[in-house]
Amino acid sequence: MAVAAFVWGAAGAASAQPAKVPVEAFFQNPAFTAARLSPSGKHVAATFRAKTGRIALVVMDTANLADAKVVGGFSDADVWRFEWVNDGRLVFSMADMLASQAEVRFGTGMFAVDRDGGDFRQLTEVDYGVGRRVGGREFLHLATRLHSVTRAQDSDDVFVLVPEFADDTSSNRLLNRDLLSYSIARLNTRTRALARVNRPGRTWQWVVDAKDVPRAAVTSDKGKAATHYLDPATGQWQQLNEFDAFRGNSFAPVAVTPDGSFYVSAATREGTEGLFRFDLAKRTIDPEAIVSVPKYDFRGQFIMDSKRLLGLRYTTDAESTVWFDPKLKELQAKVDAQLKATVNRLDVPTRPEAPFVLVHAYSDVEPGRYMLYHTETGELTPLGAVQPTVDPKQMAHRELVRYKARDGLEIPAWLTVPHGAKGRKLPMVVLVHGGPWIAAQTWRWDADSQFLASRGYAVLEPQFRGTLGLGFNHFKASWKQWGLAMQDDIADGARWAIAQGIADPQKVCIAGASYGGYSTLMGLVRDPDLYKCGVSWAAVTDIELMHTVNWSDFSEVYKTYGMPVLVGDPKEDTAQLEATSPIKQAAKIRKPLLLAHGGTDRRVPITHGIQFRDAVQKTNPDVEWIEYTDEGHGWALIKNRVDFWTRVEKFLARHIGAQ
Structure with a gap:
């Protein structure tokens, strides 16, 4: 009863807030992280912050939410990802x-438990550098991770990805530099019995069909990748293609549906990726796409049970769901009619025995809420809010805009204007995402941009060339363009905002982390008249160091085959890499600069930050340095997130002061 009361209370906790939302409200850990319906719909599992401050796993009957039971929890850790194995068992x-x-x-470990809390099992190692046995079986390596659960409801099995390393040194338990592949195996969550699957090579991606057979796989070795399909007639793997693992531009497996059809993502005539059926008999892709969205690659997955396709969920600038089942299509319409301002993701039972579906509602101003929807009465019952300290009414809306880069390439960008502002000649922060080759940002709540908007700044987030999901040409245009055309895209976005009257030309600052931190520094090098200041954290400062620093989780494969194509060859492109390394151009940075780095950063080791700090301070007296000695590639601790953004607020106020 106490658990249920806590969960429901969280949903309504965001009531009256002060006019200026405190920094702490934006950077808390989530109070309610996820919810899942059991296959029958009779039970719902959720993870929420208990009174201990830790995230616990709770199970409730959908017909009686007050009867809640904590089935997973730790005094020194939080429950993270979880799934229903069947209607009576969970894995997390x-x-x-x-x-x-x-x-x-x-x-992260892997554990299993019954919905009543019984038969708790540890399935993998947990401690770094420690291998143990229990009940005659050795625990799986701690890097083993869940792939999927089986669809057969009489099974206690899950599919797991088991890592293979180049050697078995203890360092591999900390870093994945020598990770060679992931095999797939079927694991019994009660007996720990493991059934390995024959693989076609060094595998990295697996697709399991509706009959619980690993049917497709992608291998990668020495920069070459290939798609393979397991022929049900012969039981042998067939190679369907081969392509450059880092250049891409081939097809990749998406799903094998209950009728045995094989679907892949592949290039359309428009240059984006669509969803196609692959004809296994002819070994060709059907000429017409099943799904093709202008200006976006297909990113999504089918929703299906063991017998039929139910729908398709995909993402463009926001998430959408197309239901093939008429009843589910009607159900989505009813939920959307009640929740008009949010994306409403439905989690439906795969073999319904109860009249409930789960609703996850979120938007650009709403971090997320979970509710149960009664399909017969139309009643919505709240379960919990992701960030109860955030009041959507005080948040700023996020708008997708598009502008042309100087070479004519169209660049989408997210624009957030302060709540209640008219959007004319505002101080602006150009916020550059990391990666740089990550999926395009979508329409949802973001703590960084919302905090900046709450302090009076317009925020522009360019989806510059190289941002994934926007077509192959958009990706290819980024090759060897660090600090060059990629940088121009960002500057062109700032100038577009000035020309539109959104940004005050005298009050523009650039900011970002990781690659975004690198871009911040290069922005101050290349466009000193455009940006009045910069905020850079966890930044790459020297491209040469990306190749030479050993204490980094960049793999040798990426350094050997990826970086020469995407970033630049350290031998052939020496002059370009020197010109586009901020540390080599540090003397050109004269604008106020806030630098921050984590002392245990494994992606961009702190030597990047220290060497650049020492170099830039020789000619720039207005440099503020922050070192969080216990942090990595970003700020994990609430106190450090609050401290950092409090410093950012003061720094921006001094140099481009919000109106």
């Missing part, structure tokens, strides 16, 4: 949301 992993990277003592 853990994380430590209260620890910095330096303090993390264990991996």
